[in-house]
Amino acid sequence: MLASWNDGAAKSALTGFVARIADPAGGQYVPPAERIAVFDNDGTLWSEYPLPVQALFVADRVRQLAARDASMRDRQPFKAILEHDHEALHALGKQGLAELLFATHTGMSADEFTGIARAWFASAKHPKLGAIPRQVVFKPQIELLGYLREHGFKNYIVSGGGVDFIRAMAEEHYGIPPEQVIGSSAKLRVESAAGGPVLMKAAEAGSFNDREAKVQNIALHIGRRPVLAFGNSDGDLAMLRYVRAGPGARLALLLHHDDADREAAYDRGFKVSPLAEALDQAAAYGIVVVRMKRDWNTVFF
Amino acid sequence: MLASWNDGAAKSALTGFVARIADPAGGQYVPPAERIAVFDNDGTLWSEYPLPVQALFVADRVRQLAARDASMRDRQPFKAILEHDHEALHALGKQGLAELLFATHTGMSADEFTGIARAWFASAKHPKLGAIPRQVVFKPQIELLGYLREHGFKNYIVSGGGVDFIRAMAEEHYGIPPEQVIGSSAKLRVESAAGGPVLMKAAEAGSFNDREAKVQNIALHIGRRPVLAFGNSDGDLAMLRYVRAGPGARLALLLHHDDADREAAYDRGFKVSPLAEALDQAAAYGIVVVRMKRDWNTVFF
Numbered sequence: 001m002l003a004s005w006n007d008g009a010a011k012s013a014l015t016g017f018v019a020r021i022a023d024p025a026g027g028q029y030v031p032p033a034e035r036i037a038v039f040d041n042d043g044t045l046w047s048e049y050p051l052p053v054q055a056l057f058v059a060d061r062v063r064q065l066a067a068r069d070a071s072m073r074d075r076q077p078f079k080a081i082l083e084h085d086h087e088a089l090h091a092l093g094k095q096g097l098a099e100l101l102f103a104t105h106t107g108m109s110a111d112e113f114t115g116i117a118r119a120w121f122a123s124a125k126h127p128k129l130g131a132i133p134r135q136v137v138f139k140p141q142i143e144l145l146g147y148l149r150e151h152g153f154k155n156y157i158v159s160g161g162g163v164d165f166i167r168a169m170a171e172e173h174y175g176i177p178p179e180q181v182i183g184s185s186a187k188l189r190v191e192s193a194a195g196g197p198v199l200m201k202a203a204e205a206g207s208f209n210d211r212e213a214k215v216q217n218i219a220l221h222i223g224r225r226p227v228l229a230f231g232n233s234d235g236d237l238a239m240l241r242y243v244r245a246g247p248g249a250r251l252a253l254l255l256h257h258d259d260a261d262r263e264a265a266y267d268r269g270f271k272v273s274p275l276a277e278a279l280d281q282a283a284a285y286g287i288v289v290v291r292m293k294r295d296w297n298t299v300f301f
Numbered sequence: 302m303l304a305s306w307n308d309g310a311a312k313s314a315l316t317g318f319v320a321r322i323a324d325p326a327g328g329q330y331v332p333p334a335e336r337i338a339v340f341d342n343d344g345t346l347w348s349e350y351p352l353p354v355q356a357l358f359v360a361d362r363v364r365q366l367a368a369r370d371a372s373m374r375d376r377q378p379f380k381a382i383l384e385h386d387h388e389a390l391h392a393l394g395k396q397g398l399a400e401l402l403f404a405t406h407t408g409m410s411a412d413e414f415t416g417i418a419r420a421w422f423a424s425a426k427h428p429k430l431g432a433i434p435r436q437v438v439f440k441p442q443i444e445l446l447g448y449l450r451e452h453g454f455k456n457y458i459v460s461g462g463g464v465d466f467i468r469a470m471a472e473e474h475y476g477i478p479p480e481q482v483i484g485s486s487a488k489l490r491v492e493s494a495a496g497g498p499v500l501m502k503a504a505e506a507g508s509f510n511d512r513e514a515k516v517q518n519i520a521l522h523i524g525r526r527p528v529l530a531f532g533n534s535d536g537d538l539a540m541l542r543y544v545r546a547g548p549g550a551r552l553a554l555l556l557h558h559d560d561a562d563r564e565a566a567y568d569r570g571f572k573v574s575p576l577a578e579a580l581d582q583a584a585a586y587g588i589v590v591v592r593m594k595r596d597w598n599t600v601f602f
Contacts, residue, residue: 033478110520154480167524177334178524179455188520190513190539196546196586197513197539199520206521212491212498219411219489219500220507221522223468223479238491238498245497285497 002147004140004298010253010290014144017251018151021227028249032152036226038218038239039141041159041166041183043232043273044255045174046137049264052272053132054161057120061104078103102203105162106186110199117168129300133173140296141230145174148228156226158218159183160210160235164201182217184209214239232257233273237285240278244286252287254278259292262299303448305441305599311554311591315445318552319452322528329550333453337527339519339540340442342460342467342484344533344574345556346475347438350565353573354433355462358421362405379404403504406463407487411500418469430601434474441597442531446475449529457527459519460484461511461536465502483518485510515540533558534574538586541579545587553588555579560593563600 005011021030042048062081065072072078077096080088089096105113124132145155155176159166163183170176185206190197209217215238218226229236229243232255240252256279258265268276282289292299306312322331343349363382367373374383378397381389390397406414425433446456456477460467464484471477486507491498510518516539519527530537530544533556541553557580559566569577583590593600 033472036480163521163524171334179337179522181524185521188517190516190543193546196542197516199516199543215491215498215500216489220464220486221480223464223482241497242491242500245494245499 002143004143004296006295006297008295010288010295013288021249022151030227035153036222037148037153037228038156038158038226040231040236041157041161044230045141046133047263048273054165058100058104106201106203108201110201113164113201114168117165121169133169135300137173139298139301157181158214158239182221210235212238215242233275234278237278240287241285253290254282254287255290257292303444305444305597307596307598309596311589311596314589322550323452331528336454337523338449338454338529339457339459339527341532341537342458342462345531346442347434348564349574355466359401359405407502407504409502411502414465414502415469418466422470434470436601438474440599440602458482459515459540483522511536513539516543534576535579538579541588542586554591555583555588556591558593
């Protein structure tokens with residue numbers, strides 16, 4: 001049980017919390033139906049360094065699409081991806097990112113996208129870590145998800161990543177079914193077909209599930225305040241504080257990536273997912289900091 | 302088991318379907334994780350005649366608010382509610398309805414609204430049927446929810462009604478937890494407070510969960526196609542057809558209110574929730590029609 005977690009303050013906070021809320025005789029008992037745990041995904045359940053896994057998917061999809069449509073090689077933002085031109089990509093900003101996401105994630109049915117994502121997960125490779133997702137997910141977190149499940153918790157992912165992308169791997173690799181994944185999304189359009197309605201992924205932004213939106217989407221999808229939250233960046237801070245602010249026993253955890261040897265060392269300077277306020281104010285906000293170097297004896301499978 | 306259901310085609314369709322998808326040796330086996338059932342609420346799980354339950358809540362709330370703010374008595378749309386002036390109310394149209402919903406459902410925290418709704422459910426009375434919700438829910442449907450649960454199903458509500466309103470009663474009366482309720486919603490605003498973020502219900506429309514939107518929200522919230530759907534109006538037709546169009550065993554059911562003695566007899570002429578295309582095309586669309594008069598030996602508790 002939690003074999004990859006070193007004994008110490010972080011592990012004790014976890015096991016002590018679970019023991020307290022599961023003890024019907026204690027004053028902090030939480031009935032199983034209310035044992036909801038929410039996890040950020042990128043940087044919390046799997047590595048996001050040097051780039052989020054979904055960015056690798058986008059790049060592979062652009063290469064696939066460009067192989068069929070050569071004109072993409074001369075058009076931004078695709079050109080920048082194909083030529084690994086990070087400067088040009090950065091200059092294209094949010095508009096360029098949106099175009100990349102729409103071109104690779106929309107204009108097909110939801111079922112078709114799931115098939116594409118599953119096929120990618122079956123063979124994708126991370127530049128440093130190996131097979132995606134098997135060698136990119138954090139072993140201590142997979143143990144934690146199982147530990148919570150065994151104690152009656154329902155685990156949710158609440159991620160800034162694309163909801164359909166995560167759903168394509170979460171059940172098999174995290175034991176988290178699609179209905180327990182909340183993420184960013186494009187709008188869906190319902191089209192009539194001979195056999196009945198078909199859901200098409202439209203090139204129109206839906207929800208960008210970051211910061212305050214994580215709290216709004218937890219309320220919309222789950223409808224009650226979770227008792228445990230785990231994140232790793234300032235994008236998770238609203239969710240961590242929202243969970244922590246509820247009555248009774250609550251636990252909020254923050255993973256600090258301080259292990260350059262085994263994974264990566266980054267926080268406030270990391271543009272993809274900066275960690276500053278949450279780290280500086282953790283004690284004041286009652287958030288438990290998990291230090292990869294100190295608290296995990298194993299990082300990957 | 303299903304004691305309030307008469308033997309016949311509708312009950313056989315239900316029990317036969319469940320037997321087929323639960324038989325690992327049969328060709329139509331569905332693993333428990335994929336046994337998702339979706340139910341409309343108004344007119345499907347509880348009576349919506351002559352008015353949806355939420356309309357009774359709105360009227361009671363307007364009376365409460367007007368008792369504290371006398372100026373509401375002279376202002377539309379509140380005046381029409383207080384004076385039971387259905388003609389004036391109808392003339393105020395969608396805009397009037399939106400104002401009523403915002404005045405009674407927003408401008409407070411999500412937690413406060415849940416408290417108000419729960420207090421209402423603890424003492425509310427339906428003009429004909431008695432205590433809400435106990436004497437307004439359909440007994441055969443409560444039996445069906447339990448029957449499905451015992452066979453490994455996860456039951457969802459997918460309603461045009463307000464999600465927070467339904468969540469305030471669904472766990473106790475339907476055995477359906479908040480996270481398995483999808484409904485219409487106002488937008489939520491996150492406000493900073495001393496103890497952490499607070500969710501405020503804003504006077505701004507979010508999703509109106511009817512017709513095609515039911516299919517979109519099923520995809521957004523559940524992320525996989527349910528295998529069973531139950532509705533009672535044309536507003537449920539897209540959802541029924543979407544579920545029916547999936548591969549393998551699927552069951553779509555439509556309740557026809559044809560029992561004026563025990564509840565009500567209505568369909569295409571009922572403005573609140575018309576039933577025309579779904580009834581006319583049920584056979585063509587492969588939808589099983591449940592007739593209250595013929596298929597239920599008991600309607601209420």
